[in-house]
Each structure stands twice: as structure tokens, then as C-alpha cells.
Amino acid sequence: xxxxxxxxxxxxxxxxxxxxxxxxxxxxxxxxxxxxxxxxxxxxxxxxxxxxxxxxxxxxxxxxxxxxxxxxxxxxxxxxxxxxxxxxxxxxxxxxxxxxxxxxxxxxxxxxxxxxxxxxxxxxxxxxxxxxxxxxxxxxxxxxxxxxxxxxxxxxxxxxxxxxxxxxxxxxxxxxxxxxxxxxxxxxxxxxxxxxxxxxxxxxxxxxxxxxxxxxxxxxxxxxxxxxxxxxxxxxxxxxxxxxxxxxxxxxxxxxxxxxxxxxxxxxxxxxxxxxxxxxxxxxxxxxxxxxxxxxxxxxxxxxxxxxxxxxxxxxxxxxxxxxxxxxx
Amino acid sequence: xxxxxxxxxxxxxxxxxxxxxxxxxxxxxxxxxxxxxxxxxxxxxxxxxxxxxxxxxxxxxxxxxxxxxxxxxxxxxxxxxxxxxxxxxxxxxxxxxxxxxxxxxxxxxxxxxxxxxxxxxxxxxxxxxxxxxxxxxxxxxxxxxxxxxxxxxxxxxxxxxxxxxxxxxxxxxxxxxxxxxxxxxxxxxxxxxxxxxxxxxxxxxxxxxxxxxxxxxxxxxxxxxxxxxxxxxxxxxxxxxxxxxxxxxxxxxxxxxxxxxxxxxxxxxxxxxxxxxxxxxxxxxxxxxxxxxxxxxxxxxxxxxxxxxxxxxxxxxxxxxxxxxxxxx
Numbered sequence: 001x002x003x004x005x006x007x008x009x010x011x012x013x014x015x016x017x018x019x020x021x022x023x024x025x026x027x028x029x030x031x032x033x034x035x036x037x038x039x040x041x042x043x044x045x046x047x048x049x050x051x052x053x054x055x056x057x058x059x060x061x062x063x064x065x066x067x068x069x070x071x072x073x074x075x076x077x078x079x080x081x082x083x084x085x086x087x088x089x090x091x092x093x094x095x096x097x098x099x100x101x102x103x104x105x106x107x108x109x110x111x112x113x114x115x116x117x118x119x120x121x122x123x124x125x126x127x128x129x130x131x132x133x134x135x136x137x138x139x140x141x142x143x144x145x146x147x148x149x150x151x152x153x154x155x156x157x158x159x160x161x162x163x164x165x166x167x168x169x170x171x172x173x174x175x176x177x178x179x180x181x182x183x184x185x186x187x188x189x190x191x192x193x194x195x196x197x198x199x200x201x202x203x204x205x206x207x208x209x210x211x212x213x214x215x216x217x218x219x220x221x222x223x224x225x226x227x228x229x230x231x232x233x234x235x236x237x238x239x240x241x242x243x244x245x246x247x248x249x250x251x252x253x254x255x256x257x258x259x260x261x262x263x264x265x266x267x268x269x270x271x272x273x274x275x276x277x278x279x280x281x282x283x284x285x286x287x288x289x290x291x292x293x294x295x296x297x298x299x300x301x302x303x304x305x306x307x308x309x310x311x312x313x314x315x316x317x318x319x320x321x322x323x324x325x326x327x328x329x
Numbered sequence: 330x331x332x333x334x335x336x337x338x339x340x341x342x343x344x345x346x347x348x349x350x351x352x353x354x355x356x357x358x359x360x361x362x363x364x365x366x367x368x369x370x371x372x373x374x375x376x377x378x379x380x381x382x383x384x385x386x387x388x389x390x391x392x393x394x395x396x397x398x399x400x401x402x403x404x405x406x407x408x409x410x411x412x413x414x415x416x417x418x419x420x421x422x423x424x425x426x427x428x429x430x431x432x433x434x435x436x437x438x439x440x441x442x443x444x445x446x447x448x449x450x451x452x453x454x455x456x457x458x459x460x461x462x463x464x465x466x467x468x469x470x471x472x473x474x475x476x477x478x479x480x481x482x483x484x485x486x487x488x489x490x491x492x493x494x495x496x497x498x499x500x501x502x503x504x505x506x507x508x509x510x511x512x513x514x515x516x517x518x519x520x521x522x523x524x525x526x527x528x529x530x531x532x533x534x535x536x537x538x539x540x541x542x543x544x545x546x547x548x549x550x551x552x553x554x555x556x557x558x559x560x561x562x563x564x565x566x567x568x569x570x571x572x573x574x575x576x577x578x579x580x581x582x583x584x585x586x587x588x589x590x591x592x593x594x595x596x597x598x599x600x601x602x603x604x605x606x607x608x609x610x611x612x613x614x615x616x617x618x619x620x621x622x623x624x625x626x627x628x629x630x631x632x633x634x635x636x637x638x639x640x641x642x643x644x645x646x647x648x649x650x651x652x653x654x655x656x657x658x
Contacts, residue, residue, distance in 0.1 A: 020630040064389050071459055078629045099428065102453065102466045103545075124431065130400055137431045138467065216432075300407045301349040 006148040007040060010107070013144045014043075017105060019080035022046040023073055025066070025093045026084040027053045033154070034084060034111065041109075046082070047073050057092045058127040060136070066096045070104075080105045080143075086112035087119035087242070091137070094125030098140035108142040111151040113163025114243055117170070117203035120145045122211040132295055133232060139216055149200060152191045158241060160187045161280055165227070165243025167199060168274065169250060170206035172267070173226050176313035178202050179274060186279045222298065223315045226307040227253055229296060230288035230329075237289050247275065252288055256328045257308045262318065267309050290326050335477040336369060339436070342473045343372075346434060348409035351375040352402055354395070354422045355413040356382045362483070363413060363440065370438075375411070376402050386421045387456040389465070395425045399433075409434045412471075415441035416448035416571070420466070423454030427469035437471040440480040442492025443572055446499070446532040449474045451540040461624055462561060468545055478529060481520045487570060489516045490609055494556070494572025496528060497603065498579060499535035501596070502555050505642035507531050508603060515608045551627065552644045555636040556582055558625060559617035559658075566618050576604065581617055585657045586637045591647065596638050619655050 014022070024046050026034065031050055038048065049069050051057040075081070083093035083106060090108050097106040110120035123141030126134035152160075164187060171178035181195050181202070190196060207224065214221035231249025235242055250271060257263035275282060298305055304322045307315050343351070353375050355363065360379055367377065378398050380386040404410070412422035412435060419437050426435040439449035452470030455463035481489075493516060500507035510524050510531070519525060536553065543550035560578025564571055579600060586592035604611060627634055633651045636644050 060393050067465060068459060071461070071464070076628050076630070095428075099424075099465050099467055101464065102455065102468055126431065130397060132400070135400070135430065136396060136428050138428055139431055299405050301405070 006109075006146050007042075009144070010041065010109075010146055013107060013146075014080070017080055017143065019078060019105070020076055021074065021079040022082065023070065023075055023079065024048045024082045024084055025051060025089060027051055027057060027089055029053045030085045030089070030111065037084070037109075037111075037151075049073070051089065051092055054088060055128065057088055060127065060129060063092065063096055063127060066092065067100055070096065070100050075100065075104060077101050077104060080107060082107045082109060083120075083142075084109045084111065085115075086110065087115040090115055090120050091126050091134075094123070094140055094142065095127055095137055098125055098138040103140065105143045108145040110145065110147065112159055113152055113155060113200075114159070114166060116147045116149075116151070117163060117200055118166040118207060120147075121204055121207045123215065124217070133236060135295075147200065147204070149197055152196065155191065157187055158244075160190050161247075162241040162243035164190070164278065164280065165241075165246035165250075167203045168271070169224075169226055169246060170203040172250070172271070172309055172312055173223050173307065173315040174206040174209065174313060175202055178206075179270075179312060182274060183277060186277070188279060219317075222305050222317055223307045225298065225305075226250060226309065226315060229253065229293060229298065229304065229306060232296070233289040233292040234286050236292055238286050240286070244280075247280065248282065248286055249288070251282065253306065254309065256306075256325070259328060262308045263310065267312065270312065288329055290329050293322060293325065335438075335475050336371075338473070339370065339438075339475055342436060342475075343409070346409055346472065348407060348434070349405055350403065350408040351411065352399065352404060352408065353377045353411045353413055354380060354418060356380055356386060356418055358382045359414045359418070359440065366413070366438075366440075366480070378402070380418065380421055383417060384457065386417055389456065389458060392421065392425055392456060395421065396429055399425065399429050404429065404433060406430050406433060409436060409472075411436045411438060412449075413438045413440065414444075415439065416444040419444055419449050420455050420463075423452070423469055423471065424456055424466055427454055427467040432469065434472045437474040439474065439476065441488055442481055442484060442529075443488075443495060445476045445478075445480070446492055446529055447495040447536060449476075450533055450536050452544065453546075462565060476529065476533070478526055481525065484520065486516055487573075489519050490576075491570040491572035493519070493607065493609065494570075494575035494579075496532045497600070498553075498555055498575060499532040501579070501600070501638055501641055502552050502636065502644040503535040503538065503642060504531055507535075508599075508641060511603060512606060515606070517608060548646075551634050551646055552636045554627065554634075555579060555638065555644060558582065558622060558627065558633065558635060561625070562618040562621040563615050565621055567615050569615070573609075576609065577611065577615055578617070580611065582635065583638065585635075585654070588657060591637045592639065596641065599641065617658055619658050622651060622654065 081097045083090045097104050108120040110116040123139050126137030129135035210221045210224050227246040227250035230252045231245040234248045235245035254268040302322050305317050309315050357379050410426050412419045426433050437449040439445045452468050455466030458464035539550045539553050556575040556579035559581045560574040563577045564574035583597040631651050634646050638644050
């Protein structure tokens with residue numbers, strides 16, 4: 001998608017919605033870094049509101065501050081909020097928009113690869129609470145998600161890997177042509193690749209497939225959780241990026257599935273080969289933490305639902321006693 | 330509805346939902362006052378959690394405390410929360426349930442007349458914020474609302490009037506047979522009246538009619554707002570009950586509609602006659618506050634949508650410039 005098209009799309013959405021006011025929310029650092037984009041978006045009537053950088057924004061007290069800003073800028077039910085930034089900005093803006101006046105409309109303009117292919121789609125909003133990740137939130141889809149691959153060019157290699165985790169996951173659970181496209185790429189060169197647009201589009205389509213079938217995440221959508229049950233605990237314990245943690249989670253979940261003869265060993269071998277060719281190094285010393293799984297939102301009593309891969313592009317959900325999982329770890 | 334049936338209904342809901350845990354939430358005072366009901370409900374596995382009495386519970390910081398209690402009692406996505414109390418308890422529990430783990434199921438057991446016929450139906454949840462009433466909230470219906478007229482017997486006359494405000498409104502906007510039933514009643518004797526059950530059922534049916542047609546409150550449901558635009562400002566300014574404020578709001582909104590020849594003067598005369606026969610005294614010195622209307626959630630830019638009564642049982646919505654409203658006040 002070219003930036004020109006993106007701006008045209010944004011203007012079309014705003015023409016349709018006719019908002020009484022517009023608030024652009026971004027983080028302190030991003031407002032500086034994305035000044036060019038805010039200038040290009042060129043909405044003279046919009047107010048820019050700042051939230052903290054990174055996970056610090058996903059706290060109860062920060063939502064309170066953001067809601068106070070909505071009030072001080074007289075945001076009414078027919079106003080619109082724009083989330084400009086990565087997954088954190090999207091999560092925070094989505095959640096605040098979902099509870100302000102019982103819901104005002106918002107638009108996602110994701111600026112990281114991870115947000116563009118995953119978190120900005122599907123309407124899950126969330127903040128952390130008492131140290132638990134995404135413990136509080138809502139299902140509240142944006143009126144539009146505007147994806148522009150130009151943002152990708154300014155990302156670091158680690159931010160590309162962050163997105164690749166979910167892109168690779170999309171390939172394994174549903175669309176193996178993503179894996180084929182990735183075979184000749186590296187994390188370093190991906191931002192300049194001619195295949196980037198196609199890879200982004202395919203990954204979004206996988207996400208939307210499950211979201212449309214199960215918006216409230218009570219069944220099929222849990223397949224998107226592949227690599228996440230163990231990955232979340234690794235992300236928390238070692239403070240690494242979400243995508244990198246999902247990669248670790250996929251490897252370790254595949255190993256468990258192998259032990260139970262649910263997934264052939266070739267799947268994990270193929271994943272490891274792909275990671276190597278992409279130039280993504282794995283620290284195998286990082287292990288999932290059992291006690292944090294006990295606070296997983298997906299837990300139903302003692303039962304946990306784990307996505308397992310039958311072969312590349314085919315996944316299903318199995319029900320596992322959480323105590324059994326302990327033995328595997 | 331007899332209490333026996335109510336308990337049977339509650340048990341049927343719980344048998345269907347099979348919750349992993351049950352949390353009953355009520356206010357400090359109500360837990361004492363309703364000990365008999367908690368005993369009759371008889372759920373040995375349930376935990377009782379306390380929130381502050383009255384509007385003090387509808388604050389951001391109190392929701393934080395309640396969510397922390399949900400976590401400390403290991404409430405998971407398959408747990409259930411029961412709101413036992415009036416509208417405030419229902420609002421707080423509904424809101425907290427809607428954002429905990431992106432939504433856990435909850436049951437309303439309303440114990441006031443107002444909550445039984447109005448707030449416990451329709452899925453609107455809310456808290457106050459920066460002094461603005463119901464500024465933060467969600468649309469999140471309970472899995473069941475259990476109405477038991479036995480709770481009504483322990484209410485004060487003022488609490489009966491609180492409910493009567495919305496019951497009378499239901500009569501004027503949609504079902505005039507409610508007004509006929511009320512004609513031979515008084516606020517004092519209503520709790521013992523044989524007609525109480527029928528009055529409650531009819532009022533609930535009016536509410537549900539509009540909720541089913543317009544769950545997200547973007548059009549027709551606004552007819553339920555009759556008496557509320559001015560009433561809310563009176564409630565805030567004079568610190569009187571919601572229902573009493575709605576009665577004042579209806580009288581003053583009818584007067585404005587008369588001036589614009591939208592409602593015949595007979596409607597207001599009939600309302601005043603009914604109030605007199607019910608034994609509800611009106612303090613005509615209480616006037617609506619213009620500046621608070623500017624923060625009404627129903628405002629769209631400068632436009633406000635006002636329900637007007639054509640005749641008893643027939644209402645429609647008109648669009649009014651908010652500055653014009655000022656002239657009338």
C-alpha cells in the first residue's frame with residue numbers, strides 16, 4: 001500500500017464518519033519520530049495527545065490520564081480517536097475508546113510490523129494489571145485499520161523479528177505460502193523486499209479468517225494462540241519482544257506436541273531451518289515458566305487449550321490438563 | 330415472581346453456565362441487610378465481595394480494587410459474577426465484568442424497584458468520572474436478570490418513588506396501561522399492592538422493547554431518555570434520587586415541548602394529577618442546569634436529541650440546537 005493511498009483511505013473514512021473532533025494518540029518518542037507522518041496526515045482540526053512510551057502506557061493509572069485528556073478536549077460520542085503507533089498504542093487507545101462514553105470510534109494506524117499484521121486487526125484491546133499481561137481489556141474493533149508499509153523501513157532488526165514471529169505463526173497454522181515467500185528473505189533485508197506487501201497481506205488474511213469466525217475468542221480463534229501459551233511466560237520472564245517470545249513458544253510447544261506424537265518432528269526442523277535462513281538466532285536457554293501459565297486467560301478451571309500443528313498450514317486445538325503440561329516443562 | 334421461582338431460575342442459569350467459580354458482589358450495608366437473601370441463594374462455593382455503599386462505588390479507583398479482588402479470588406474466564414443490589418451495584422459489577430479478561434459473565438439480582446424495572450435490563454454499565462455521571466462504561470448485558478418483588482417490601486418510600494419515576498416514564502413513552510394501573514395506587518402502598526408484579530412486568534417490557542430495537546443506543550433507544558436530559562442535571566445539582574429527578578425532568582421537558590407546540594398541555598396536567606394521587610410531592614423550585622447539558626453523552630456537536638410526547642403512550646425524537654435549549658430554561 002502506498003502512503004498516498006493510505007492518506008486517501010483515511011480521508012475517505014473521515015468523510016464517512018464526519019467526526020465532531022479528532023484526537024491522534026501516540027507515544028512521546030513516536031510523536032517525535034513520526035512527525036513527518038502526522039504532517040502528511042495533515043488534519044488541522046486534530047489534537048495530538050501523548051501517552052508514555054512502551055508497556056508503561058498499559059497501566060490502569062495511564063488509562064485514567066488518557067480518559068481525562070479525552071474529557072478536557074471535549075471528545076463527544078461522535079468524535080474519533082486515531083491510534084498512531086505500535087501494538088501498545090493500539091491496545092491503550094482501543095481500550096480507552098471502548099469505555100469512554102460506552103464507546104467512541106477509533107482508527108488504527110499501526111507503525112510496526114507486528115501491529116500491522118496482528119494486533120491492529122481483530123478488535124482485542126488490553127492493558128496489564130497487577131503485573132499480569134493483558135488482564136483487563138475489551139473486544140472493540142476499530143472503524144478502520146490503515147496499513148502502510150513505508151513505516152516498516154524505519155524499524156530496527158529486532159522490531160522486524162518481532163513481526164516475523166507472528167508472520168511465521170500465520171504460515172504454520174494456516175497459510176504455508178507465507179513460509180515459501182519467507183524462504184529467500186532475511187530479517188535485515190525484509191523492509192526493502194518487493195515481497196513485503198504480499199507477506200503482510202497474507203498474514204493479515206490469516207488473522208482475519210479466525211477473527212471473523214470467532215470474534216469473541218471462544219473457540220477457533222484460539223488457534224492464533226499457537227506459540228503464545230509458553231511464549232507469554234518467556235516474554236514476561238526474560239523481557240524479550242513478543243514476536244521473539246512467540247518464536248521460542250512455538251519451538252517449545254512443538255517439542256511438547258512431538259512427545260505426545262501429535263506433530264511430526266519435521267515441522268520443528270523446518271521452523272529451525274527457516275529461522276536460520278532468516279538470520280534469527282535463538283537462545284535455547286530461555287525456558288517457559290509454569291507458574292505463569294496458571295494465570296493464562298485461556299485457562300478453564302484446570303484445562304488449557306493448546307493449538308497443535310498437524311503439518312505446515314494445518315492446526316487444531318487440544319485440551320490439556322494444566323498439571324500434565326508441568327511434567328513436559 | 331416468587332422468591333422460590335427466582336432461586337430455581339438462578340440455579341437453572343448456573344447449571345447451564347457451569348462456572349468454575351462464583352463471586353457475589355454487594356455493598357457493605359446491603360450485605361448486612363440482605364444476609365437472609367444470600368443465605369436463601371445458598372451457594373456454598375460462592376465468595377462474597379464487598380464494594381462501598383452508594384455512588385462512592387462508581388469511581389475509577391474502586392473498579393481497580395474490585396478487579397484486584399477478582400484476581401485474588403482466581404476468577405477465570407469461565408467464572409461468574411453476581412451483582413446483588415441496586416443500580417449502583419449493577420453498574421459497577423457490569424462494568425468490572427465487561428473489562429476483566431475482556432469480559433466474564435455476570436448475573437443481575439436487582440434489589441431496588443428502579444434497578445428491577447430499568448438499570449438491570451439493557452446491558453448499560455457505567456461509572457462516574459471527573460464528576461461526570463456515567464462518563465465511562467460499556468454495553469455488556471448480563472447472562473440473566475433475576476427479578477424478585479420480595480425485595481421491594483423492605484424499601485423506603487423514597488426508593489419506591491425512585492422506581493416510580495422510570496415506571497411513569499415507561500407509561501408516557503409507550504404503554505399507557507401502566508398509567509391506568511398506577512391511578513389507584515400510592516407510593517406508600519405500592520410494595521403491598523397486588524398490581525405490583527404486573528406494573529413491574531409492563532415497565533420491563535417497555536425497556537426491553539427499545540433495547541432490543543437499538544442495543545447500542547444510537548437511535549430509537551433514546552426515547553427512553555425522556556425526562557433524563559434535564560433530569561440528570563437536576564439529579565446532580567440537588568443530589569436527589571434518579572427517579573425523582575426524572576419526574577422533575579419530565580415535567581420541565583414537557584413544558585418546553587408545550588412552548589414549541591409539540592405536546593398538548595393535557596399531558597403535563599395528567600402527569601401532575603397522577604403524581605398527586607400517588608402522593609409524590611414536587612419541589613418546583615428545582616431547575617435544570619444548562620451548563621451540565623453541554624456534557625450530556627447524547628450531544629452530537631451542538632445538537633441534542635430530545636424525546637417528546639405526542640400523547641400518552643406515543644413519543645418521538647426531535648433534534649434541537651443546544652443553544653436553543655438555553656433560551657427555554
